[in-house]
Amino acid sequence: MAKVFKIVPTTQKYDWxxxxxxxxxxQYAAASKIPGFTLDENAPYAELWMGTHVSGPSRLAGSDETLKDHLAAHPELVGERVLARFREAGAAEGNLPFLFKVLAIEKALSIQTHPDKKMAEELHKERPDVYKDANHKPEMAIALTPFTAMCGFLPLPQIAAFLSSTPEFAALIPASIVGHFVPLAASPDPAGPTEKAALRDLFSAVMTAGPEAFQPQLAALVQRYERGDVHEAERGVEDLVLRLHGQFPGDIGVFCAFMLNYVKMEPGEAIFLAAGEPHAYVSGDIVECMATSDNVIRAGLTPKLRDIPNLVAGLTYAAADASRHLVRPASFDSAPHTALYNPPVPEFSVLRAALPAGAAEAHQPLRGPSIAIVTEGRGTIAWGDGALDVAEGDVVFVGAGCGVRMAAAEGLTMYRAFVEA
Incomplete structure (x- = not known):
């Protein structure tokens, strides 16, 4: 039985x-010649899924067997430690604790958050038709191209500055809430319970504002920005407001531009979003890894179901610079061309191997399974007495305890998601 083999991912078409x-x-689906894939130049290709998720299960190349079924029949590929650690998540039945994806974003995703495990269990029990599992969904995004996103609440002084400079935003919030919030914005303890409660009241007031209240203000804001009337404190946010309004005209989610950090990332930079962190991906191509779950609580910039009460209830209200979400890559063993992105969750980490032409590099055995996708170039992956030729778009599974050696023919970049326990 092979410990390393190619798998076939699935593609998802969403309007964003x-x-x-x-x-x-x-590009990856076409380059790797996914069976049954026919390119439609007019279709939106949003996601590539690599893993065992029931909504888009990967299959073994040249076979109809799903990766999940293969792992269930060969648990040694998952490894004893991972089987024991994630038994409740169905590891013994072949379920990986992570889902690996590529996302290509033209239109902003919804203003959303993901529940922690306790909240996920409650939501799944109450609304299994909407929240289809009882797992949390922390996630990490690594930029493949220039990438923009909104993530986490702005520092309180910046929100207060917008309240002072942007009358259309301030008009959505009762004066009593503004009057309580603004003095607290200068607090030396933005994580204090009083400060968090004030931010929650402000955010809730905006997101629950009725159309009759916010749509005239949004129209006035857009008209002001379109004629170039931008106040100094608003510099840098006007383009985001116009972009979001152009994609979702008259949507309350546009006002999140005045409450959430707006980050611009270059290839190789990464952010991590834990449970309870509000966010929305805006544009660009990324590699994304997450705990295996479908749980998303949405509140704006979406035609899908909005669950504002649960979103407001589930946020952490941690207000800080966007740098706290950054995942800084670290070195990985003795592999000079490989970087490790290691977020503070047990379900997944990601390696990025970027080998110049002619270079070779070894990855020592991991204690759990991994999935790798070649995002640039071509080369080989070798192990024991086996080897595979790989090129852009190819996806490879590596079993627990199997060391691999990569060699680049013309430069080779590969992202590898894995779990250890």
């Missing part, structure tokens, strides 16, 4: 995806 070959998802 990049169209045709402008999408990394379509």
């Amino acid at each position: 995806g990049k169209v045709g070959l402008s999408s990394k998802v379509a």
